[in-house]
């Protein structure tokens with residue numbers, strides 16, 4: 001366990017949070033960050049504070065009014081009761097496994113999302129694109145990290161494919177086992193920065209984390225030779241300090257839930273990543289066009305004249321379907337406007 005002598009800035013305290021605290025509140029409350037969530041308890045750290053307290057709020061609210069890893073809480077200095085959760089910069093969540101009506105909070109206040117994929121069979125443009133949609137939805141800065149660059153014969157090929165998705169996208173190619181290579185990610189892991197990782201099993205997340213932390217405390221397991229797939233060996237569920245000083249000092253949120261995130265309630269993220277397709281659908285003759293055999297379908301027309309890539313359109317269809325199913329699981333019922341028919 002880290003010593004309790006961290007400053008608020010080192011814990012990730014920013015004007016976004018301090019602006020939410022009134023002078024009157026600061027007299028009797030102090031801000032603390034949630035390092036881990038256990039049943040009914042949260043491990044917290046603040047200035048001179050490193051302890052566990054009850055996670056129960058004075059005034060219970062909606063399903064998201066519970067402390068998540070990464071949250072900033074205002075705590076009563078005397079009683080150590082949680083007064084309130086400060087507004088979040090962002091929140092990762094998913095339907096509770098086994099109970100679709102409940103929401104599981106995965107992590108809050110993440111600055112950078114590393115989308116990790118390897119330069120081998122695991123590489124999939126569709127998967128990266130799905131993670132990009134998620135990043136947009138959650139409002140977190142994405143960085144695509146291509147691992148195992150030392151094993152690839154032509155790593156530029158993978159880089160080119162990612163750049164083709166979004167030209168302005170930040171992409172780094174690393175050998176996760178080599179500290180000097182992983183140092184490319186240092187700026188994103190600097191003091192006070194909070195990062196999270198997404199990526200399939202075996203792509204090298206744990207390896208990269210261990211190199212970033214300068215230790216091998218997170219279990220990694222050799223990938224099966226035949227199919228290049230890894231096994232689930234990761235068991236960590238909290239925030240971890242990354243290397244200190246010039247090598248980092250930031251925080252890593254690593255929970256199994258984070259790694260397995262699916263799309264839900266991501267309609268605005270989808271619309272942003274695929275804004276070109278959304279724009280086309282608005283030009284179809286029928287507002288409820290399925291972009292199949294309807295006359296005057298702008299999507300079909302764009303695919304015919306080559307301005308829309310059919311594979312990209314397929315990916316949009318699949319992600320939209322996945323998003324609809326998962327959102328249905330997470331909300332009892334949304335009133336979706338059922339207006340349809342011919343455009344005027």
Ligand SMILES: Nc1nc2c(ncn2[C@@H]2O[C@H](COP(=O)(O)OP(=O)(O)OP(=O)(O)O)[C@@H](O)[C@H]2O)c(=O)[nH]1
Nearest residue numbers: 148175176201202203204205206207220221222231
């Ligand atoms: N050569 C090389 N091997 C790597 C690299 N990154 C990871 N590996 C190896 O790939 C295997 C799987 O890496 P892990 O770090 O366990 O993968 P993971 O993504 O954490 O997998 P899960 O824990 O299942 O989610 C290990 O044998 C690593 O040593 C890399 O950049 N280059």
Ligand SMILES: [Zn+2]
Nearest residue numbers: 284289291297
């Ligand atoms: Zn259409």
